[in-house]
Amino acid sequence: MKAAIVTEKQDLELGQIAEPELQQGGAVVKVSGCGLCGSDIVKLKQKIAKKEAVLGHEVVGHIHKIGQNQDFKTGDRVVLGHHVPCYECVFCKNQNYSMCRGFKATNIFPGGFCEYIFVSEKHLVNTVLKVPDNLPDEHASFTEPAACCLRAVKRAGVKADDVVLVIGLGSIGLIMGQILKYYGAKVIGCDLIDERIRIAKDLGFDAVYKYTNDPEISSLIKSNFQQEGADKVFLCSGSPKSLPLAMNSVRDGGTILVFASISPEEAGFANNGIYYRELTILGSYSPSPDDLKISLNLIEKNIIKVDNLFANYDLQDINQAISDTIANKIIKAFIKIF
Numbered sequence: 001m002k003a004a005i006v007t008e009k010q011d012l013e014l015g016q017i018a019e020p021e022l023q024q025g026g027a028v029v030k031v032s033g034c035g036l037c038g039s040d041i042v043k044l045k046q047k048i049a050k051k052e053a054v055l056g057h058e059v060v061g062h063i064h065k066i067g068q069n070q071d072f073k074t075g076d077r078v079v080l081g082h083h084v085p086c087y088e089c090v091f092c093k094n095q096n097y098s099m100c101r102g103f104k105a106t107n108i109f110p111g112g113f114c115e116y117i118f119v120s121e122k123h124l125v126n127t128v129l130k131v132p133d134n135l136p137d138e139h140a141s142f143t144e145p146a147a148c149c150l151r152a153v154k155r156a157g158v159k160a161d162d163v164v165l166v167i168g169l170g171s172i173g174l175i176m177g178q179i180l181k182y183y184g185a186k187v188i189g190c191d192l193i194d195e196r197i198r199i200a201k202d203l204g205f206d207a208v209y210k211y212t213n214d215p216e217i218s219s220l221i222k223s224n225f226q227q228e229g230a231d232k233v234f235l236c237s238g239s240p241k242s243l244p245l246a247m248n249s250v251r252d253g254g255t256i257l258v259f260a261s262i263s264p265e266e267a268g269f270a271n272n273g274i275y276y277r278e279l280t281i282l283g284s285y286s287p288s289p290d291d292l293k294i295s296l297n298l299i300e301k302n303i304i305k306v307d308n309l310f311a312n313y314d315l316q317d318i319n320q321a322i323s324d325t326i327a328n329k330i331i332k333a334f335i336k337i338f
């Protein structure tokens with residue numbers, strides 16, 4: 001079967017690999033398409049992708065082969081989460097599902113950027129969901145990234161009327177803002193790119209500021225929304241400039257939710273700022289199976305709107321999709337397979 005394979009040089013090359021076999025209790029899914037995630041790009045850029053691996057995890061497809069199963073049959077259109085928690089370890093018992101040591105060990109095989117994948121019985125039970133007929137594949141493929149955002153909003157304890165700043169309006173920031181609105185927050189967006197600012201305004205953000213320098217943005221928040229500053233700041237940008245902007249914009253006693261990988265040399269919050277101002281800094285990484293279900297439902301109901309967030313590419317053009325994403329020419333790529 002066709003697959004985009006990681007090369008020695010950490011780019012992708014179209015090649016042929018063996019089709020995965022159906023194993024006891026699981027299913028083979030024929031991949032219709034797969035979203036290109038920022039984390040796929042980070043792996044290649046940081047040169048940490050395994051040679052010959054197949055990346056991609058935001059999969060939508062059809063059940064192609066399946067044994068005896070109560071819930072699914074051949075032909076069902078599905079989306080899926082790629083990792084399944086064990087529900088038994090200390091991490092799972094504390095709802096840190098994405099920290100479960102079994103979580104990452106339960107991956108789909110080989111990965112979304114190819115024609116067929118194998119999903120285990122555990123996946124079928126916990127993270128494979130049927131896609132409603134009226135929902136396009138591209139929209140359904142946002143189930144996993146939107147579930148990541150949903151979990152972040154829950155972890156930050158966002159309440160109605162909270163003033164929330166979202167720094168970085170890529171696909172994650174734009175989805176985060178919509179979920180924050182759904183939770184009743186007043187949402188302020190901030191980005192450098194005019195097109196993203198326009199989309200955020202269309203999606204109902206209460207205000208969207210073009211990033212200039214941070215004293216200006218934090219004072220706009222204080223004069224236009226709440227004089228003490230934002231109750232919460234969601235960091236959805238990989239730029240190190242986001243850190244001082246987050247610190248200057250959040251109110252004393254507020255929360256900064258980190259949902260971004262920033263290069264380690266430059267990242268870090270000052271200890272005394274956290275201590276004297278009683279700030280809460282927390283990270284959120286990956287969704288739980290329950291978040292996937294709610295996420296798909298919010299996309300189906302058009303509460304999370306994704307129409308303007310993706311561009312389609314064929315599998316053979318995946319390197320173009322990666323470079324267009326890095327160059328900010330598009331917000332997110334959907335790689336069509338079948």
Ligand SMILES: [Zn+2]
Nearest residue numbers: 037039058145
């Ligand atoms: Zn992802």
Ligand SMILES: [Zn+2]
Nearest residue numbers: 086089092100
């Ligand atoms: Zn566990």
